[in-house]
Amino acid sequence: MSVDAPKIAIDDIIDGPGDDGHDGFEADDSRDDVDEPRGTRLDAWWGRMLSTPLRLRLWYWGGPIAVTLLAAVLRLWNLGNPHSLVFDETFYVKDAYTLLRNGVESTWPDDADARFNAGDTDIYNSDGSYVVHPPLGKWIIALGLAVFGAGDSFGWRISTAIVGILAVLLITVIARRLFRGSTLIGVIAGFLLAIDGHAIVMSRVAILDNSIMFFALLGFGAILLDRDWNERRLTLWLDRRRASDPDAGSWGPALWWRPWLLAAGLAFGLASSVKWSGLYFLAGFGLYVIVVDMLARRRAGITFWATGALLKQGPISFLLMVPIAVVTYFAAWTGWFATATGYYRHWADEAGNAWTGALAWVPHSLQSFWHYEAAAYQWNISLATPHPYQANPFTWLFMIRPTSMYYLGTTSENGCPVDSCSDAITSLGNPIIWWAATAAAFYLVYRLARYREWRVGLILMGLAAGYLPWLLYANRTVFQFYTIAFEPYLMLALTAVIALILGQPDDVTWRRQRGIGVVAVFLTVAVLVSVFFWPLWTGERIPFWYWQLHIWLPSWR
Structure with a gap:
C-alpha cells in the first residue's frame, strides 16, 4: 500500500497539527526495509474515517468526552454506598461541615460518627479544632454538603468525584499536547486513569488527596x-x-x-x-x-x-x-x-506568647x-503512630500494602445470601495497569539517560515531585493512598511506552501489526481486571470466597 495512504492517521496518531518534526520519541525504524509493505488495513480504515475536517473535529472532542463520561459512570455509580463515614472521612467530612457553619473546623462530641451517619449532623461544638492540613480540600468537600445536605452520603463525596472526573479529562488533553497532538494517545492516557482502581477509589471517598492530584x-x-x-x-x-x-x-x-x-x-x-x-x-x-x-x-x-x-x-x-x-x-x-x-x-x-524585639x-x-x-x-x-495499613514509601510503586478504607463482614443472618460476605473499599490499583506503569517509569529513566527526550523528562519530573520527597519520611506513618498525587505521571509513563509500542502508521506492516496487537491485548486484559476488582473499589457485597480471590499478595489483606 502507498505510504501516503494513511496520512491523516499519521497526523492524528503521531505528529499532530503544528508539529512535523522528529524528536526521537518514536519506535526505531531504520528504513533499511524500504521495499516491505507498510501500515495495516486498520490504519487505512482509520485514515478514511478521519478523512474530513468535520470528522477530525468530532474525534478531537469526542474521544476525550467519551473517556470522561466513562470516568463519570465509574465514579458516580452508587456513590452514596456505604452510608457511613469511611476511613478519614470521619475527619474531613465533619471538618467541611463546620467550615460551612462556623467558618473554621470545629470540635465534635466523642460519639459523633454514629450520630452523623444517622443524620444527626448539627451536633458540632463552637470551639476550634486542631487540624493539621490547610482548609481548601475541605472547602471543596463542603460544596457537596452545601448542595445535597450533610445527611446525604452522596453529598459527602460528590465534590471529590467531580475532581476525579475532571482529572481524567485533564490528563487526556495534556497527553494529547505532550505526545505531538495525538488524540488517540491522549484518549489512552485518560482511559487508563479512568479505569484504574486507585483513581476510582480516591474519587469515591471524601478525603483530600484527590484534590492535590488535580491541582498539581x-x-x-x-x-x-x-x-x-x-x-x-x-x-x-x-x-x-x-x-x-x-x-x-x-x-x-x-x-x-x-x-x-x-x-x-x-x-x-x-x-x-x-x-x-x-x-x-x-x-x-x-x-x-x-x-x-x-x-x-x-x-x-x-x-x-x-x-x-x-x-x-x-x-x-x-x-x-x-x-x-x-x-x-x-x-x-x-x-x-x-x-x-x-x-x-x-x-x-496570651501572656508571654507574643514576639518581642525586631518582630514585635x-x-x-x-x-x-x-x-x-x-x-x-x-x-x-x-507522626509515628502505628497503623495496620501504613505502607513504607519504598514499596509504593509496587503496591505492596494498599489501604483498606472500609470493610464490613456479614453473614446469612444479616443480609448475606451465602454463609459469609464482604463489603470492602480498598485503594488498590488495577494490578496490570499499576505494575506496567511502574515498569514503564523505570524504562523512561533509562530512556532519559540515553536519548535526553524532553517529554520523558517532564513526565519523570512530575513523578519525582510527587514521590521522591516521601522517601525522606520512610519512618513516618504514611499510606499507599498518598500515591494518587503522582498517579497521573505513572499513567503518562505507561502511555509513553504504549505510544512507542504502537509505532507509526507507516511502519512496516509486520511491526505495526505486532504493536497494535500487543497494545490491544494489554488494554483488553486491563479492562477485564478492572471488572474483576470493581466490587473491592465500590463496597459491593460479595461472597467472602470471592473477596479472597482478589488477594494476590498476602499483604493485601
Whole structure:
C-alpha cells in the first residue's frame, strides 16, 4: 500500500497539527526495509474515517468526552454506598461541615460518627479544632454538603468525584499536547486513569488527596504550555535583537510576561492549600523551569546561557510562581483569619506568647498563624503512630500494602445470601495497569539517560515531585493512598511506552501489526481486571470466597 495512504492517521496518531518534526520519541525504524509493505488495513480504515475536517473535529472532542463520561459512570455509580463515614472521612467530612457553619473546623462530641451517619449532623461544638492540613480540600468537600445536605452520603463525596472526573479529562488533553497532538494517545492516557482502581477509589471517598492530584496536574499542564510559550518568545526576542546587532543577546532576555508560569504558580499554590505536600510540586517544577530555560538558551545560541537563565531569568520566574502561590495559600485560610474561634487564633494575645524585639510589630494574627503552622509542621513530620495499613514509601510503586478504607463482614443472618460476605473499599490499583506503569517509569529513566527526550523528562519530573520527597519520611506513618498525587505521571509513563509500542502508521506492516496487537491485548486484559476488582473499589457485597480471590499478595489483606 502507498505510504501516503494513511496520512491523516499519521497526523492524528503521531505528529499532530503544528508539529512535523522528529524528536526521537518514536519506535526505531531504520528504513533499511524500504521495499516491505507498510501500515495495516486498520490504519487505512482509520485514515478514511478521519478523512474530513468535520470528522477530525468530532474525534478531537469526542474521544476525550467519551473517556470522561466513562470516568463519570465509574465514579458516580452508587456513590452514596456505604452510608457511613469511611476511613478519614470521619475527619474531613465533619471538618467541611463546620467550615460551612462556623467558618473554621470545629470540635465534635466523642460519639459523633454514629450520630452523623444517622443524620444527626448539627451536633458540632463552637470551639476550634486542631487540624493539621490547610482548609481548601475541605472547602471543596463542603460544596457537596452545601448542595445535597450533610445527611446525604452522596453529598459527602460528590465534590471529590467531580475532581476525579475532571482529572481524567485533564490528563487526556495534556497527553494529547505532550505526545505531538495525538488524540488517540491522549484518549489512552485518560482511559487508563479512568479505569484504574486507585483513581476510582480516591474519587469515591471524601478525603483530600484527590484534590492535590488535580491541582498539581493543572500545574503540570501549565508548565507544559509555558515550555512552548517561552521558546517562541525567546526566538522572537533574539530575531529582533540580532537583526540590528549580530552580537546582541549574549545573556538572553528577561521575560516577564509568561502567563503559564503564573498559572502554574496558582495551581501549585492551590495544591499546597489542600495539603503541604503540594509544595513539593512547586519546588520541583520551579527548579525544572530554570533547567529548561538554560537548555532553551543554549539551543538558541546564547553565549552565557547558564548564567543568563539562572541569574537573569531565574529570579523573574521565582517572582512569577512563588508569590501567587503564597497569596493563594493565605487566601485558603480566610475563614481562620476572619473568625475568632479558630484553633490558636488568639495564641499571641496570651501572656508571654507574643514576639518581642525586631518582630514585635508583626500583627498578632500573623504571629498566631505562624505558631499554628509550626505546630502542624512538627506534627506532620513526627507522626509515628502505628497503623495496620501504613505502607513504607519504598514499596509504593509496587503496591505492596494498599489501604483498606472500609470493610464490613456479614453473614446469612444479616443480609448475606451465602454463609459469609464482604463489603470492602480498598485503594488498590488495577494490578496490570499499576505494575506496567511502574515498569514503564523505570524504562523512561533509562530512556532519559540515553536519548535526553524532553517529554520523558517532564513526565519523570512530575513523578519525582510527587514521590521522591516521601522517601525522606520512610519512618513516618504514611499510606499507599498518598500515591494518587503522582498517579497521573505513572499513567503518562505507561502511555509513553504504549505510544512507542504502537509505532507509526507507516511502519512496516509486520511491526505495526505486532504493536497494535500487543497494545490491544494489554488494554483488553486491563479492562477485564478492572471488572474483576470493581466490587473491592465500590463496597459491593460479595461472597467472602470471592473477596479472597482478589488477594494476590498476602499483604493485601
